Amino acid sequence: MNIRAEIPFNATLGQHIVTKDRSFQGKYCRATFDPPRSLIESVLGDNINHTYGLPLTISLGMCMPDSCAGSDIEGLLNLGILGSLFNLTVAETVCTEDLDFKTDDNAHARNPGRPYSAGDSVVDHRTILSAEEERSTAEDDPNAENGSYDNAVETLTDNIKLKENGVGNKKGSKHGRLDLNVSVDSDLTENILDKSDDDDEGLVRKLLRSFSIFTNLPAVMSTEVKNFDISCLYGIRVITMTWIVLGNTYLYTAQSVAEVPVAADLMDSFDLMKRFTMQAVLSTAFATDTFFLISGCLIAYWFLAKDEMRVSKINVKTLLKFYAGKYWKLTPPYMLVMVMFVYLYTYLGDGPMWPNSIPVADACRKSWWKHLLYVNNLFGVDGVAPEDQCMAWSWYMAATMQFYLVSPILLSLMAFSTTMGCAVTGILAVAGVIAAGVKEAEIGGQILTSREDGGQYWNSVFTKPWCRISSYCVGLLLGLVLQRFYHKIINKYIAGLCWLLFTCVGVLLVYVPYTQHVDALADWSLPEQGAYEALARPVWAMCVGWVIYACATGYGGPVSDFLSWKGFVPLSRVTFLVYLIHPVLMVLAVYTRRTMLNLNDFQMAYQFVGHVVINYVAAIFAALVFDFPFRNLKRVVQRKTLNSPF
Structure with a gap:
C-alpha cells in the first residue's frame, strides 16, 4: 500500500512572500508512517504475502516554507485525521536543507591528521525526526538487483584481430592454427607482454596528451575495424549491456526504496512481473554469464597464442605482468566512480523522495578496501542485505578478477596438453554446477526475493565465484576451440541444426521460469530450483558460445552482419563504464522524482530508452576522464606510441 501526496502549502501566500522577500526558500519534507497490520490486511487481503519482502508503508510528501520544522509537521499530522481515524502515527519526518559544499568535509580530501570517525555523517543537512526520538535511518536501495541484472559487464574485447587466412575464411594459417591477435582493449590485458615501440615524442608531451580530449575522443568514437575481425563481439557486448539496463529499469522502479516507493501502482507491479512477456526482462541475470563466457574465451585464445605464455617460459615476472595489466585497466575507473558516488551524491539531488542516506554508497566508507582487493563478494557480506552493501553490483568485477587469477593454471595445462587442460577445466565446470545446485536447493530464492531472505540467495549463490565459474569455463573451452580447431569445416545442414537447437x-531457458507464476501449476520445489540454477547458466553460455563460433567461422549469416554493424564499435568500448555508472544514475533518477510513476508498458519503455541514452553519453564522458587517460599512462610507461589503435 502506498499513499503519497504533493501538497503545495499555502501556495498563494508563498508566492507573495517570494515577491516581497527574495530570501524566502521552500523545502521538501516527507513524513513516513508505519501502518498497523490490521489496516494493511484490510486493504491487501491475501496479497500481503506476495510483496517480495518490500515493507508496506505510507508516506506523505510536502512542499513547505523554509520556516517550518520537521517537529511542526510531525505534531500536525499526529493530531490530524490520519491519527484519529486510521490510528496512524508518524514514524519519521525528513526535511531537506540547503547544502554547503565548502564546509562539508566528507566531500573534500580529508586532512591526514583527521581520520574518518563513526560520528561523521553524510546527511548533516537533513533534519530527521522520529515519533519517539531523533534518529537517522537508511532507506533501502534498489541496487540489490544489480548483481543480478546485472548485474553485469566487464570491459571485454574491442576487437580480435585476425591476420590473413584467419577465422573469417575458414582456412588455416601456415602454422595450422588461427592466427589471431587480441587488441589492447581486449579483456583488460592490453597485450602486457608486447615489445615497446619507441617514437620521437617527448615524455612530457606524451603525459599531457594522455589526458587530452583530442587524443582520447577519436579513440573512443572510432568505428574502424580490421579485416577478419570477430566483429560480432561488438554487437553482443552492446546488446547484453542494454539488456541489463532494461532489467534494472523495471526493478529499480518496482523495488526502489522500501520506505518511499516511487511506483503509484506498486501492488500491480507484482502481477506485472508474472506476465509471460516479462520473463525476458527478469532473465537479464543471464547477461553476467554472457560476459563471463566472452572473458574466458578471449583470455584463453590470447594466452594460448602468445609465445611468451608457453609453459616453458612462464615465471613469476610474467605472471605479475599478466595480473598487473588487468588490475591497472579495471581499478582506476572503478575507484574513481566509487569516490564520486560516495562523497558527492548528497549534492546531486533533492526532493520528496530523496532518502536520508543511500546505503550502497555509505557502506563504501568502511569496506572500500575489499573492493580494492576484489574480495568484496567473499568477506563481510553474510547476513548483509544486497541493498546495504557497498556498490552491490560490483560483485561482478570481483568474480571476474578471481577467475582471472586461476586462469593461468588451467591455460598452462591446455598449452601443455589439450586433453589434460580440457579435462581439468571440465571438472572445474562440473564442480561449479554442483556447488550452485546444492546451495540453491538448500536455501532457494531468486533475485526478486532478495529482500525476503535477507540476501541469502544473493550472498550464497548469485555472487559466489564457485557457483558462477561454470560459464567462465565454457568460455575457456571456446577460446581453445577457436585457437586450435576453428578450421574444422561443418556441414551446412549440421550448422543449421545447431542454430535451431541452441536458439x-x-x-x-529465458521463459521456462514463467511456470512458477502460473496458478494452475505447482510451485517449483527446492530441488527443481537447484537444478535450474545449476544447469541454466552454463547451458546459456553454450548457446551464446555457438553464436560466437558460428559468426567467427562464417556460419553466422544475417546474424553476423547485424552484430558486426560498425555503430556498435564505439559503444562496445564503454560498456564496462556503463555497467559501473548506470546504477548510480538510475538511483538519482528514481530519488529525484517529484511525482510517482505508473508501471505501464509505455512509461517503462520511455524510461528504458532514456536510461540507455543518458548512460551511454555519461559513459563516453567517463571514458575521456577516467578510463582512457589511465590506458595512455600505461602506454607511456611501456614506451608505446599514443597513436596506435585500442
Missing part, C-alpha cells in the same frame, strides 16, 4: 534452448 530453442536459449528461449526455453
